Amino acid sequence: MSMPGRERLVVIGGDAAGMSAASQARRLRGPEELEIVAFERGHFTSYSACGIPYWVGGDVTDRDDLIARTPEQHRARGIDLRLRTEVTEIDVPGRRVRARDVDSGAGSAYWTSYDKLVIATGARPVRPDMPGADAPGVHGVQTLDDGQALLDTLARARGKRAVVVGAGYIGVEMAEALINRGYEVTVVNRGSEPMSTLDPDMGRLVHRAMEGLGITMVNDAEVTELATGEDGRVRAVVTKDAEYPADVVVLGIGVRPETTLARAAGLPLGAHGGLLTDLAMRVRGPLAGGAIWAGGDCVEVLDLVSGQERHIALGTHANKHGQVIGTNVGGGYATFPGVVGTAVSKVCDLEIARTGLREKDARRVGLKYETVTIESTSRAGYYPGASPMTVKMLAEHRTGRLLGVQIVGREGAAKRVDIAAVALTAGMTVEQMTALDLGYAPPFSPVWDPVLVAARKAATKLRGAGRPSQGHGELRDQPPRTRT
Incomplete structure (x- = not known):
């Protein structure tokens, strides 16, 4: 006591x-x-x-x-x-x-x-309910102890073949880590494209980058077994259609x-x-x-x-x-109001970012929406080092309220998602976003930042479809922002 x-x-x-x-x-x-x-x-x-x-x-x-x-x-x-x-x-x-x-x-x-x-x-870490899921050589990675256990396995492994099961943030990041360790890496993914936190059209850009690193991507594949050898250690990842030899398996199917x-x-x-x-x-x-x-x-x-x-x-x-x-x-007062779902990652020099809702998220909660996808550059096009960037934006059908943003590009791409995260938290419309006073100089951005280009295109699309944005007026049909 x-x-x-x-x-x-x-x-x-x-x-x-x-x-x-x-x-x-x-x-x-x-x-x-x-x-x-x-x-x-x-x-x-x-x-x-x-x-x-x-x-x-x-x-x-x-x-x-x-x-x-x-x-x-x-x-x-x-x-x-x-x-x-x-x-x-x-x-x-x-x-x-x-x-x-x-x-x-x-x-x-x-x-x-x-x-x-x-x-x-x-x-x-989610471990699949199947034979071999707990075999030596199969690793989830959530804690420092998990990371140390994986490094110990890599140090003892007889071969250099690694299979990553799952292609979310952990799966993608671990695939790159294993490539850096000199492993031959295969990623077996149940989805149609890696990074299910993105819409498939944006995930396809990540797919290409992973293959550019030398990672073998296997999509639309359901793992049925983690096969083991006579010594009890994992030796392969088995799907309905194929078997992928493995000296080490990393589970990246979520937590x-x-x-x-x-x-x-x-x-x-x-x-x-x-x-x-x-x-x-x-x-x-x-x-x-x-x-x-x-x-x-x-x-x-x-x-x-x-x-x-x-x-x-x-x-x-x-x-x-x-x-x-x-x-x-401690006797004070503080609250945590909620999140908008912002996350960033990378594959080699490809930066990946998202915030807000994906298309399937919006459909699941009954929101009607419009989407736009634009291609831009990280800096003024004439400035050395400008690199391509793809921005996808979702806006609500009637109100023009921003619903989500996904960005895939090179240096300077990922942290731009913070602009959208602030706009989402404030409940802004895409029309309101076009007036944001963002910093500009050729080494940092085009005169119209890629996020604002997407917002302007979304606002134009909503107006052209006969659904005017609410501009700076009151937002309608907003979901509740308090917990019950």
Whole structure:
């Protein structure tokens, strides 16, 4: 039990959301007021999971460069951080958690009470339910421990054949990392094109870039088995039509919220399996009793464009969640209003960005829309180093409200998506975007920035189809922007 007059905060998970929450709470409340106990089942804390592919690929040479704050630094600030300790049960009515030492096993289990609890259990890589999915040589990549395990396998591998299953962000980034390690890489993808976070016409541009790197792309392929050899290690990825030899297999088919503990405790989960919270990141429902918060990859967040809950596993959100939680636990006030779904990546020198809704997202939520796709350049066409850029934009059929933007291009392409992310957050129309006062000089942009070219073309298309944009007037038919 905590000392009289002092509350105890228990944090489950020692990465971005969990330790950001713990650190922010500590800034606001000293050890004499708030005891903080944090459990982390791995070996590391406060690291950049997004940087793992670049570490595996050799762009980042030292694993420790990915660690923002070490366990020793957290402990020096008065946080009782317990590494290699896994929480196995949450007793919500009793306000306590059961934990055990990972290396010692079940016999080391013990209970710790809490006054306030933060669940930051992250996400887990999806493993297909098929023979060989757990065989040695098959790797998901979500944590630093996962990255280290993959590097250990690469160091021991007898051959240089790698197969990546899935072509989302992780799959594409890991394919490039393995190419950089000298591997012959095949990507087996269930979709028609890589990067399902893009529409297929934009994903096709990524496909060409991957093949230009020497990566073999196999689309429209359903994996049926991860075949193993006599030694039990993976030897091939098998589809309905072919078999692809492999000395190592990396799973890049996405992640799911790690909410096993929350589900067992009866806490509310959404359609995507993530914990449901209010704007303060407090877990909803009477069972939580206002004493449980959750953040990071284990929660669902409000999509400000569609008005629906969705699961997005990104470190940017996790750190913001942690700051909000820590502020509220520490006696302050903060909220997390939602997201617009912004993400960037790269394949070699090809930059990939998206924000807002894809076409299928808009159809799913019942929005009518228009699309435009434009070709432009990263700089003034006459300036040295100008490179091509493709921008696709979605706008709502009647109101002209911006719904989404996708960008594929070379240097200077990806971060342009931030213009659209701000416009989406503000609920702007494409007509309003054409008047944005963006910076211009020939080394940085054409006189009309590519994003504004797309906005102007979208506005013209809406007017020409007899559906005038709402300009600077009031937006209509906007989805709700608050959580229930």
